[in-house]
Amino acid sequence: xxxxxxxxxxxxxxxxxxxxxxxxxxxxxxxxxxxxxxxxxxxxxxxxxxxxxxxxxxxxxxxxxxxxxxxxxxxxxxxxxxxxxxxxxxxxxxxxxxxxxxxxxxxxxxxxxxxxxxxxxxxxxxxxxxxxxxxxxxxxxxxxxxxxxxxxxxxxxxxxxxxxxxxxxxxxxxxxxxxxxxxxxxxxxxxxxxxxxxxxxxxxxxxxxxxxxxxxxxxxxxxxxxxxxxxxxxxxxxxxxxxxxxxxxxxxxxxxxxxxxxxxxxxxxxxxxxxxxxxxxxxxxxxxxxxxxxxxxxxxxxxxxxxxxxxxxxxxxxxxxxxxxxxxxxxxxxxxxxxxxxxxxxxxxxxxxxxxxxxxxxxxxxxxxxxxxxxxxxxxxxxxxxxxxxxxxxxxxxxxxxxxxxxxxxxxxxxxxxxxxxxxxxxxxxxxxxxxxxxxxxxxxxxxxxxxxxxxxxxxxxxxxxxxxxxxxxxxxxxxxxxx
Amino acid sequence: xxxxxxxxxxxxxxxxxxxxxxxxxxxxxxxxxxxxxxxxxxxxxxxxxxxxxxxxxxxxxxxxxxxxxxxxxxxxxxxxxxxxxxxxxxxxxxxxxxxxxxxxxxxxxxxxxxxxxxxxxxxxxxxxxxxxxxxxxxxxxxxxxxxxxxxxxxxxxxxxxxxxxxxxxxxxxxxxxxxxxxxxxxxxxxxxxxxxxxxxxxxxxxxxxxxxxxxxxxxxxxxxxxxxxxxxxxxxxxxxxxxxxxxxxxxxxxxxxxxxxxxxxxxxxxxxxxxxxxxxxxxxxxxxxxxxx
Numbered sequence: 001x002x003x004x005x006x007x008x009x010x011x012x013x014x015x016x017x018x019x020x021x022x023x024x025x026x027x028x029x030x031x032x033x034x035x036x037x038x039x040x041x042x043x044x045x046x047x048x049x050x051x052x053x054x055x056x057x058x059x060x061x062x063x064x065x066x067x068x069x070x071x072x073x074x075x076x077x078x079x080x081x082x083x084x085x086x087x088x089x090x091x092x093x094x095x096x097x098x099x100x101x102x103x104x105x106x107x108x109x110x111x112x113x114x115x116x117x118x119x120x121x122x123x124x125x126x127x128x129x130x131x132x133x134x135x136x137x138x139x140x141x142x143x144x145x146x147x148x149x150x151x152x153x154x155x156x157x158x159x160x161x162x163x164x165x166x167x168x169x170x171x172x173x174x175x176x177x178x179x180x181x182x183x184x185x186x187x188x189x190x191x192x193x194x195x196x197x198x199x200x201x202x203x204x205x206x207x208x209x210x211x212x213x214x215x216x217x218x219x220x221x222x223x224x225x226x227x228x229x230x231x232x233x234x235x236x237x238x239x240x241x242x243x244x245x246x247x248x249x250x251x252x253x254x255x256x257x258x259x260x261x262x263x264x265x266x267x268x269x270x271x272x273x274x275x276x277x278x279x280x281x282x283x284x285x286x287x288x289x290x291x292x293x294x295x296x297x298x299x300x301x302x303x304x305x306x307x308x309x310x311x312x313x314x315x316x317x318x319x320x321x322x323x324x325x326x327x328x329x330x331x332x333x334x335x336x337x338x339x340x341x342x343x344x345x346x347x348x349x350x351x352x353x354x355x356x357x358x359x360x361x362x363x364x365x366x367x368x369x370x371x372x373x374x375x376x377x378x379x380x381x382x383x384x385x386x387x388x389x390x391x392x393x394x395x396x397x398x399x400x401x402x403x404x405x406x407x408x409x410x411x412x413x414x415x416x417x418x419x420x421x422x423x424x425x426x427x428x429x430x431x432x433x434x435x436x437x438x439x440x441x442x443x444x445x446x447x448x449x450x451x452x453x454x455x456x457x458x459x460x461x462x463x464x465x466x467x468x469x470x471x472x473x474x475x476x477x478x479x480x481x482x483x484x
Numbered sequence: 485x486x487x488x489x490x491x492x493x494x495x496x497x498x499x500x501x502x503x504x505x506x507x508x509x510x511x512x513x514x515x516x517x518x519x520x521x522x523x524x525x526x527x528x529x530x531x532x533x534x535x536x537x538x539x540x541x542x543x544x545x546x547x548x549x550x551x552x553x554x555x556x557x558x559x560x561x562x563x564x565x566x567x568x569x570x571x572x573x574x575x576x577x578x579x580x581x582x583x584x585x586x587x588x589x590x591x592x593x594x595x596x597x598x599x600x601x602x603x604x605x606x607x608x609x610x611x612x613x614x615x616x617x618x619x620x621x622x623x624x625x626x627x628x629x630x631x632x633x634x635x636x637x638x639x640x641x642x643x644x645x646x647x648x649x650x651x652x653x654x655x656x657x658x659x660x661x662x663x664x665x666x667x668x669x670x671x672x673x674x675x676x677x678x679x680x681x682x683x684x685x686x687x688x689x690x691x692x693x694x695x696x697x698x699x700x701x702x703x704x705x706x707x708x709x710x711x712x713x714x715x716x717x718x719x720x721x722x723x724x725x726x727x728x729x730x731x732x733x734x735x736x737x738x739x740x741x742x743x744x745x746x747x748x749x750x751x752x753x754x755x756x757x758x759x760x761x762x763x764x765x766x767x768x769x770x771x772x773x774x775x776x777x
Contacts, residue, residue, distance in 0.1 A: 362533060363533045363563060367562070386760065472744045474751075479759065
């Protein structure tokens, strides 16, 4: 006897349909899964057998063969548990096979038959909808996520519920799709006292989506400021929110309580992170931190402490806004358009830029510290902001402007800039030329200054870039020790 | 590749150098013309690990000396030496780098590009034949050539027992003028230069002091540029010392964007510089000295 269930395999951010066929034959009782399952998928055998027993259903004493088709596609993870169990049950006619064929199914089984959520539900649900299936059998926790894809999820707590539902004896409660909430739960910039300079820089960064490098001695609030950047970024559109949600779902980091990521994400990998963790990789392949930060902020705290290969691997996503991971089985492309915030001390001992402490770094150590960052990477930072140590009085300053007020300026300005870029007039161009002649400013530096000046003009609501906009942009240029 | 050289007593050997107690028998040259060594020269030397204040002073003094026609002599080391060479090049002037190794060695490696630029118009000289590796014991000997080539020596920043003080000692032995840039008495980086002043070196307050001593004309002062009101306000508040941008914002009550605009205006006019988050006035931006009377 034969039965089929439909599920999906994740390849990058795509889901490919997989047909789960179960065949029961006479012979010595046994259970085999074929069709290129990985270790986790192979172990489905034990979970499925236990789950079916726990659901008080009958384990057929036959020679059971489960085939995952197409057989050439590698099947990874535990999401195949539920479709395999259902295919076995349908093949032994404990549930009606034709009912099962109207559904897609995904989920992991516990030994007691409960269903557990798996990564990538939204992607699988979208693929099921595109394939013309209107219903998705999935774990209860994953149902709101699946509902985002415009499919009707069938939320299930237990394998017994699944079989009861397919026999027509059980009707699960309908699922409310997750709705967008306000974009306000990041820490607020009102917490930052003083630091007018850095606050202004963050506003420019948020408006133009520029990458920014914060330099200064430890304890001056570099990280604190960076964590408050997502709160002033323009809110995500629904399409952007869904895109971010898909990536987080595939990576398995989507919180089940809040399945729609409706605010710019913030990611801050530790400096010991590997290149695969940061740009993505592995068998799957899995999206890395750069993709998890898509439409949001990627903070690299203590930038020079990151391994050199990690920093070099960042250059392609920064340039292209996506990561292409080539694997023997094919290529996966993950979007990765983020605002990069780097922080660094000005020297290895951290005292440079702090008037109260004397730097003890030797010239050799200083040179080695600077050399950790390649020119190519430093060129990707449009703004460099020094955050020197505040002298006492500054901390008594009144609380700063709250994020919501800043965002109220950022959003319209960034909208205007998307529609039309301010043009660079003759006066502005003359000032730029003078700057290249007098200051240490390279041709690339000039281009960066022009980009930042366009954003400053956009914030000011100007149609063309005035000399004052260029002058302000020039004050964020990289110092000569970083861009010799 | 072969390099030209001058021998003691031969044509082109700098007569000032011959006044040394043990002048080098031969001097290897790389770069422009050997006539550079016939021009009036000033040595600008100091510590390798210097403060941003020291780096700025070295660059400005070298620039002004250079603009007035003096050749800046230094040792191509990191820190003050490198800044002195850069200052001279920035003014379009000539500069001489004295090495403690072969003139083809480009030591330190980080200054290879600087050395190439020096050699385009100025000179790189050494008493060691090409190919000799750098080693620490050769540097004090190199310092005697630095002092010997120059009619005056300026020490910008030096710790106690710094190599720059050796250069000053050689200059004193030769009876040449020694200037020291005064520093904060609490800073270890200025302990050596402040000590020189106590021993009788002339405190250097502007490059003009050196030019006067050498009898060179000061370069005509640049006309005061037209500054915006914000520019004037920011420049005025910088006269009490180096400030961060946030401190400038609070002191002048101009917005942070406007202050950034004003500072760029001052930087372009050469009146202020920025290092490690601190903005400070340049000597060019200092108030003109009060007329005696």
